[in-house]
Amino acid sequence: MGVEQQTEWDTKLGIAGTFPRVRGGQRLTIPGRTVTKLAFVLSKYSTPTGDVTFEIRRISPDEVIVSKVWGSAAGLQTNGNEQWEEAVLDTPTFIDEEVRIVVYYPDDVSNYRVQLGYKSSDVKADELFTFKPSGAWVDSGTGDAAYKYEYEDEPVGGGGGPGDLVNAGVI
Numbered sequence: 617m618g619v620e621q622q623t624e625w626d627t628k629l630g631i632a633g634t635f636p637r638v639r640g641g642q643r644l645t646i647p648g649r650t651v652t653k654l655a656f657v658l659s660k661y662s663t664p665t666g667d668v669t670f671e672i673r674r675i676s677p678d679e680v681i682v683s684k685v686w687g688s689a690a691g692l693q694t695n696g697n698e699q700w701e702e703a704v705l706d707t708p709t710f711i712d713e714e715v716r717i718v719v720y721y722p723d724d725v726s727n728y729r730v731q732l733g734y735k736s737s738d739v740k741a742d743e744l745f746t747f748k749p750s751g752a753w754v755d756s757g758t759g760d761a762a763y764k765y766e767y768e769d770e771p772v773g774g775g776g777g778p779g780d781l782v783n784a785g786v787i
Contacts, residue, residue, distance in 0.1 A: 622740050625762040627733075628659065628731035628733055634725070637747055640734075640746070641671075641719055641747075649712075649768070649769065652708045652766050653705065653765065654705070658733070659730075660728075660729070664721070665690050666721065671716075671717070674713065681711065689728075718746065732761060734762060736759050738757055
């Protein structure tokens with residue numbers, strides 16, 4: 617079991633349908649790991665409701681690889697009391713590509729939003745702060761989201777190579 621992370625933050629990105637900016641997080645490469653858990657630094661502004669979802673998204677085509685509903689935005693701490701919120705994936709998922717790990721909150725009630733902690737300067741050279749307004753994704757090299765993901769080194773079900781076949785008595 618391992619952890620990949622970027623734990624610094626000094627500001628927040630508002631996420632809600634009214635901005636319109638419904639997703640925010642980090643663009644990075646996950647190199648052949650089975651991801652089991654995602655975590656982000658979050659808070660709420662005002663009194664949002666509705667589901668907050670953590671996603672791992674493929675870059676091209678832009679699609680969800682795996683997602684997990686964290687819970688209602690009402691359960692987040694208030695602005696100024698940001699804290700780590702985590703979600704264990706229902707299905708550990710093997711990933712070996714560049715992806716976006718993001719927080720998704722589409723509700724569009726005016727001035728009610730989820731806030732994602734991020735560092736306003738670059739912390740991880742090979743990663744990008746990312747968010748999605750109404751159009752295309754915006755990737756920024758001048759900041760990094762506060763995130764953690766936990767992983768297993770072996771793909772779910774083992775490697776399936778010749779050594780596994782020998783151990784299973786197949787060959």
